[in-house]
Amino acid sequence: MVITALRDDEGKLVGFAKVTRDLSERKEHEEQLYQANLKLKRQSADLQELNRTKDEFISLASHQLRTPASGVKQFLGLLLDGYAGELTPRQREFLQHAYDGNERQIELVNDLLRVAQLDAGKIVLKKQPVNINNLIKYVTREQSDKFKDRHQVLALELPQETVAASVDVMRFRTVLENLIDNASKYTPEGGKIIVRLSAGRGRVTIAVVDTGVGIEKESLGKLFIRFSRVPNYLSESVGGSGLGLYWAYKIAQLHKGTIEVASQPGKGSTFTIIIPQGVRHG
Amino acid sequence: MAKILLVEDEKILRDAYTILLESQDGYELDVATNGQEALDLCANNTYDVILLDLMMPVLDGVGFLEKASLKQRSPSTRVVIMSNLSSGEALAKAIELGIHRHAVKSDLSSAEVVALVQEELNA
Numbered sequence: 099m100v101i102t103a104l105r106d107d108e109g110k111l112v113g114f115a116k117v118t119r120d121l122s123e124r125k126e127h128e129e130q131l132y133q134a135n136l137k138l139k140r141q142s143a144d145l146q147e148l149n150r151t152k153d154e155f156i157s158l159a160s161h162q163l164r165t166p167a168s169g170v171k172q173f174l175g176l177l178l179d180g181y182a183g184e185l186t187p188r189q190r191e192f193l194q195h196a197y198d199g200n201e202r203q204i205e206l207v208n209d210l211l212r213v214a215q216l217d218a219g220k221i222v223l224k225k226q227p228v229n230i231n232n233l234i235k236y237v238t239r240e241q242s243d244k245f246k247d248r249h250q251v252l253a254l255e256l257p258q259e260t261v262a263a264s265v266d267v268m269r270f271r272t273v274l275e276n277l278i279d280n281a282s283k284y285t286p287e288g289g290k291i292i293v294r295l296s297a298g299r300g301r302v303t304i305a306v307v308d309t310g311v312g313i314e315k316e317s318l319g320k321l322f323i324r325f326s327r328v329p330n331y332l333s334e335s336v337g338g339s340g341l342g343l344y345w346a347y348k349i350a351q352l353h354k355g356t357i358e359v360a361s362q363p364g365k366g367s368t369f370t371i372i373i374p375q376g377v378r379h380g
Numbered sequence: 381m382a383k384i385l386l387v388e389d390e391k392i393l394r395d396a397y398t399i400l401l402e403s404q405d406g407y408e409l410d411v412a413t414n415g416q417e418a419l420d421l422c423a424n425n426t427y428d429v430i431l432l433d434l435m436m437p438v439l440d441g442v443g444f445l446e447k448a449s450l451k452q453r454s455p456s457t458r459v460v461i462m463s464n465l466s467s468g469e470a471l472a473k474a475i476e477l478g479i480h481r482h483a484v485k486s487d488l489s490s491a492e493v494v495a496l497v498q499e500e501l502n503a
Binding site: 161164165166167168169171172173175176179181204207208 | 390392393396397399400403464465484485486487489490491493
């Protein structure tokens, strides 16, 4: 509201003019906006709480599921190890199938638990300088039986000099294991897998190259999300939770890096981990 | 004879580990179904190895460790936490209270359980 004094030619006050603006409509809109904003904030808080509860639930359920699975593991193990007498070949075969099935179940529960912890932000990296050449050799040595069983060739292409990087050894190792395991699983028997290490411009690059079934272009974008299982002629026989790549990608991200994928259906895929070196090249 | 105490509240696991450990030569096994029973047994016995679960009713693993004062009363006893928790406050507390090792039950085969006990006995 504005009040102006009105004067005649001689400057004598003759009256007042009052100008008011109706702000009530604007005030109403502002109030609506404020209320809508409050509502959004509350919904966001509720969703965060729900998310946290979901993670806690997954954690609790995973722990609970481990107990009967452990019991089954023990009793099947006792049978297979002869604690209840000698087994016929057929009995041994059946029991081994049961044991293997239970092991897959345990693995799935472990995956769920890991991902729940990841999503709850409970994963804190413990980084230290690591000889990546040795880490790759260690991981591939551990997996060598699997390659032998599938008559696959695993070739390492490592540089002469040591490549050091600052990584959380335990977690980073699982990323490598995951990519190499996938390469083997999705490559038919007799195929070849290459693990190639390089470093430069402050970054370390590890490429896992397979000669497997490959991935369709449409599926590439869905690889790194949870429970993603890309359909191909091998995926029926391939076990797994669909959480491995999600975990691997998130761990790479936590290391301030990433995982890239390139693929040709029928020819093979290359998964490349790129992370900052974080240490002086030694 | 090696004296071993198994503390486990879940029947299926208690039965499996009992069969396993009693079958080994040279092991003498006592079994408790919770931390309180374990305390009572420790009052009258000294064990070489204690396999201790964390989540138990009546008195849990951490409660047992707090009350048993093993470090003072039988420092040569090796305590192994056998749990299906892979992280968390309970495990951290137990580690603080002084345990020698922890293992996730669902990771260990029967042979690995025996190997673990043998390693602790040799320690």
